[in-house]
Amino acid sequence: MVQELDRALGMGAAGVGIATNVGDFQLQAPELRNFWREMSRRKLMVLVHPTLPLRCAAERSGNLSFRRISG
Numbered sequence: 001m002v003q004e005l006d007r008a009l010g011m012g013a014a015g016v017g018i019a020t021n022v023g024d025f026q027l028q029a030p031e032l033r034n035f036w037r038e039m040s041r042r043k044l045m046v047l048v049h050p051t052l053p054l055r056c057a058a059e060r061s062g063n064l065s066f067r068r069i070s071g
Contacts, residue, residue: 015045
């Protein structure tokens with residue numbers, strides 16, 4: 001991921017967008033530590049886009065409607 005970050009920054013990106021699930025990994029996964037460390041070191045912006053887990057039953061069934069989760 002750090003190589004892709006370098007490539008994007010080389011093309012003029014000011015930060016990155018990342019989903020709450022990356023492949024089978026959640027954002028706190030050990031496999032993403034180097035990415036987060038590098039983002040912090042470079043003081044880059046991160047837009048976190050909420051997504052369902054890839055293996056979510058709702059996703060498999062095609063039922064992806066939003067539901068009220070607060071208030």
